[in-house]
Amino acid sequence: MLMHGLLISLVAISGVRADFGPYEQSTAYDDGDYGGWPTESFRSTPVIGPSLNILQNSDLCNDGYIMLAPEGNAVRTPGPMIIDQDGHLVWTKQYGQTRDVSVYQFKGDPYLTFCVGPHFIAGYGDASTCYMLDSSYEEVYKIRGANDLAVDLNDFHITRDDTALLTVRNHVQTDLQSVDRPEDGWIVDGVFQEVNIETGELLFQWQAAEHFNFTEAYPELEDTGTEANPWDFFHISGLDKDEKGNFLVSSASMNCLAYIDGQSGDVIWKVGGKDNMFEDLSDGDTTTIIQPYRARFTEDGNAITLFDTTESASRGLFLDVDQEKMTVQVRYQYLNPTDLTTKFGGSVQLLDNSNVLVSYGSSAAWTEYSLEGNPLCEVHFGSAFQFNDDRIASQHVSKHAWTGHPKTPPTLKLIGYEAVVSWNGATEVVTWALEGSSTIPTNKKNLSEQFTLITAQFKEGFETVLSIPPDTSEHVFRVVAFDRDGNPLGSSDPVAWNPTPEEMAAVGAMTAAQKWKLFVFFLVGFLSAAALAVGVWVIRRRLTRGVVKLEQSEEEYERARGVWKPAADPDYNGDERLSDDEIGLLENQAETNSRTSIEKEALKREEEL
Structure with missing residues (x-):
């Protein structure tokens, strides 16, 4: 507690300077004046973080951390990133092209999850890996596709059964005569797997080509359908598993959601697409979804959230689904105030505070809404001028509670008379203390x-x-991180400090010898001034005494010295101050006495001559 109080006292009188932080409603930012992906570099570490543009803000958004993975031609250091409520970087690591950063509970513990692979703008990755990191950012689990199939990174989801769902790619030769192509054509089959996280064992696998007709697909084959360029007829864009053990699959190529039996793999029902099975109570506003992403069950399967990439204005949807009556309708929709659209990606997430987070895929932005659809906060992490041009995107953005305790120490760099410190991934630091040796x-x-x-x-x-x-x-420093209760969290390695003479002169710093010389200079100057003052006082004192003795009688002189005492006088009231008349009389008498003395001296000299 004593250390805590001392830290608070020191902080109260110290100025805080930090990294630059986000822009606010910057037109130059969105016009691309700072590049497609504005970033921020730091002096204590080579880490590079995103520089955001906050267009709208509210205290109602101040909970949780933003998780994203910038991708695209403008991203120089791709990897997973965590951003705090104020728009500052918390953690990042350059893994390479990354997607689907999130936080899941696995066997009671939180894990930071994401998938890494080659460039994803086309929607696929080869020989990719999904990672699960613990709170110290250690890689605990690595998940890859089973049966030698590669993860394609369109979705990674941990179920309530502590299993992992992942989309994989599988190029298959098949008969395409139903869509006017040869019988030896090629497709990218839409495949998902459920695997055991700890062992990698395959628990369930589903293939779209076994359950959907090619004629239900919307994308034209054009120059696809060959071995070199297979046709992506289904394109899984979202996965979920309900408490019944069945799966909800989003298909971007068939513009529908499919409910899949968790045992047989049969299609139980479809919402949207060419083979829609539901009555739309919203006058067609639900069953006309286009390229849906990230459909998730909520409210025990009675509602679904998803992202709809409708060309006029991409949106988030909250749907009421009655699986018995086979009806569906829009309860809420989340429309961006600027009518953002996206070519690919996007997500909708129900937050613990009942807000709704919507991200826009190839448009580098996210918006947080109230449950009813009122926009509360809007942030861009790339130039709006370059939305949808493959320069900057993040297929999904999510928001979660997270506590990071990195095993790596804080990073300290001494620059002149500044100690610059950061700790990549630490979320509990409230105070930094600089210590010396x-x-x-x-x-x-x-x-x-x-x-x-x-x-x-x-x-x-x-x-x-x-x-x-x-x-x-x-001459040696280190920094110590403290939490809000004053408990130490970690310290940097000791760093030697050797400021240059120029740096010392810039802040007026001096060595011990310089300080001693300055002290002697001031001491000599003070003593000299004091001696001079005393000498002046003595001289003035002597001169004053001589003049008084010359101009006054002996009695007046003695009175001035304090020796003379007045004679007893019944009219004397104890006041020795002279009146104006008395002062004038004395001055005349002194002048007369002076003239008399001068005249006598002159007569004496004449007689002698």
Whole structure:
């Protein structure tokens, strides 16, 4: 508690400087003046983070962390990213082209999940891997496709049964005569697998070509259907599993949702597409969905959320589904205020606070809405000028609670009289404390006893700068991270500090010898001034006494010295101050006495001559 109080006291008198942070309603940002993917670099680490443009903000959005994976030609350092409520980077790692960053519970513990593979703009990845990281960002599980099939990264979902659902790609030669193509044509079969996360064992596999007719597909074959360029007739764009053990599959190529029996693989029903089985109570607004993404059951299967890439204005949908009466209708829809559209990707997520997060795939943006559809917050992570041009996208964006405790230490860099610190992935840091030592410690077991507290500041943003006091005598520094209760979370490695003479001069810092010389200079100057003042006072004192004695009688002189005392006088009231008349009389008398003395001296000289 004592350390906590001391840190608070130091922070209260210290200024906080951090990374630049997001833009706010920047027209230049959306016009592309800062590039397709504006980023932010830091001095303490080579990590690069996104620089956001916050168009609309609200305190109602201030919970949870944003998870995204920027992809596209403009992204120089692709990988999973976590962003805090204020738009600052929390964690990233350059894994390469990444998709589907999220947080799932697995056997009671939270895991950060994402999938990594080659460039995905075409929608596929070869020999890709899905990762599950624990709260220290250690890779605990790696999931790949079973039966030598490659994960295609369109969706990765952990079920309530602690199994993993993943989409895979499978090029298959098949008869395409039903769509006026040769019988030896080629397709990309829409396949999903359910696998055991710990062992990789295949639990269930489903193939669209065994249950759907090719004539239900909307994309024209054009120059596809060959071995070199197979036809993507189904394109799985979302997976879910309900409590009955059945699966909800989104098909972007057939513009429908399909409910699949978890035992036989048979199609139980379809919403939308050419073979829609539901009565649309919203006058066709539901069953005309286009390229749906990320359909998820909610409310025990009585409702579905999904992203609809309708060309006029992409939107999120909250649907009421009656599986007995076979009716469907729109309960809520989530339309972006600027009528955003997307070529691919997008997602809808119901948040714990009842808000709804909608992301827009190839348009690098997300919007958080109230449940009823009122926009609360809107953020761009790429230039709006380059939406849908393959330069910047994120197929899905999600939001979750997350606590990160990285095993790597904080990173400290000393630049002149600034200590620049960051800790990639740490979410609990509230205060940074700068500690100093005269030498690099040799005993690492008791480092806290070898360092003394120099200053402290609140953490703000990804990177914080602490000012080193100019009079600091220590030559080795480290930083210690503290949580909101004052408990230490971790410390950086000790770093030697050797500021240049120019850096020292810039802040007015001096060595011990320089400080001693300055002290002697001021001391000599003070003593000289004091001696001069005393000498002046003595001279003035003597001169004053001589003049008074010359101009006054002995009695007046003695009175001025404090020796003379007045004679007893019954009319004397104790006031020795002279009246104006008395002062004038004395001055006339003194002048007369002076003239008399001068005249007598002159007569004496004449007589002598």
